[in-house]
Amino acid sequence: VANLKGTIKLDGVQLGLVGEIIKLFKQKGSRPMAMNFLRASEEHLKQHCIDLKDHPFFPGLVKYMNSGLIMVMVGEGLNVVKTGRVMLGETNPGDSKRGTIRGDFCIQVGRNSTHGSDSVKSADKEISLWFKPEELVDYKSCAHDWVYE
Ligand code: IDP
Ligand code: MG
Numbered sequence: 001v002a003n004l005k006g007t008i009k010l011d012g013v014q015l016g017l018v019g020e021i022i023k024l025f026k027q028k029g030s031r032p033m034a035m036n037f038l039r040a041s042e043e044h045l046k047q048h049c050i051d052l053k054d055h056p057f058f059p060g061l062v063k064y065m066n067s068g069l070i071m072v073m074v075g076e077g078l079n080v081v082k083t084g085r086v087m088l089g090e091t092n093p094g095d096s097k098r099g100t101i102r103g104d105f106c107i108q109v110g111r112n113s114t115h116g117s118d119s120v121k122s123a124d125k126e127i128s129l130w131f132k133p134e135e136l137v138d139y140k141s142c143a144h145d146w147v148y149e
Contacts, residue, residue, distance in 0.1 A: 007048075007130075008071040010064060012113035013037075017105055018071055021114060024087060024101065029147045030075035033136045042066045047129055057110065064110070072130045078148065081123050084116045 008018055026032065040048075045062045052058050077083070089096025089103040093112050096103030106112045117123035127136070141147075 007115035008073075009111075009113055009115060010068045010070055011106075011111045013069050013071055015105065015113065017101075017113055020105075021101060022073070025073075025075050025084070028077070028083060028087065029143070030077040030080050030084075031139075031141045031144075033074045033076055033138065034131050035071065035073040036130070036135075037069055037071050039069055040066060044129070048126065061110070074127055074131060074136060081117050081120050085118065088112075088114050088116045 008021055012018065012021065022032070042062055045065045046053070049058065049061060052061065087101060089100030091112065092109045093102040093106035096106075098104060101114055102112045117126050
């Protein structure tokens with residue numbers, strides 16, 4: 001069982017995908033622990049994307065992510081980081097299968113609607129970047145015993 005930090009990017013919010021994406025994660029058994037809508041500062045987004053800082057698209061990515069509302073969420077479930085990445089599809093929506101979020105809802109790489117942590121380590125780092133510990137609510141889902149054996 002591990003945590004996922006997921007972000008619905010500006011285009012995902014603008015295209016009205018927030019409810020759909022929450023639904024898909026809930027459907028696959030992930031237990032929501034925290035969610036927030038916000039406009040993130042460029043500084044905060046640079047921290048979030050720090051591993052990409054040497055790529056030519058980095059300034060554009062940060063500027064675009066800073067230009068409006070995003071939604072960040074944390075969910076918990078068995079292998080949820082790995083499963084979450086499968087649910088997102090490939091980085092480039094053009095390479096993503098139908099049935100994935102990017103495959104079904106997106107067209108271009110710079111407008112792929114969602115971010116998902118790529119490892120438990122980066123999820124932990126990203127969770128602490130976006131949420132205070134007391135904002136993560138731990139509880140037992142009533143579906144738990146029917147989803148897990
Ligand atoms: P990921 O989101 O699938 O983990 P990363 O390689 O971590 O992919 O890149 C982060 C984000 O940067 C991508 O989701 C995409 O929005 C953007 N990005 C990646 N490669 C390109 C590119 O070649 N052009 C424009 N944007 C890109
Ligand atoms: Mg990534």
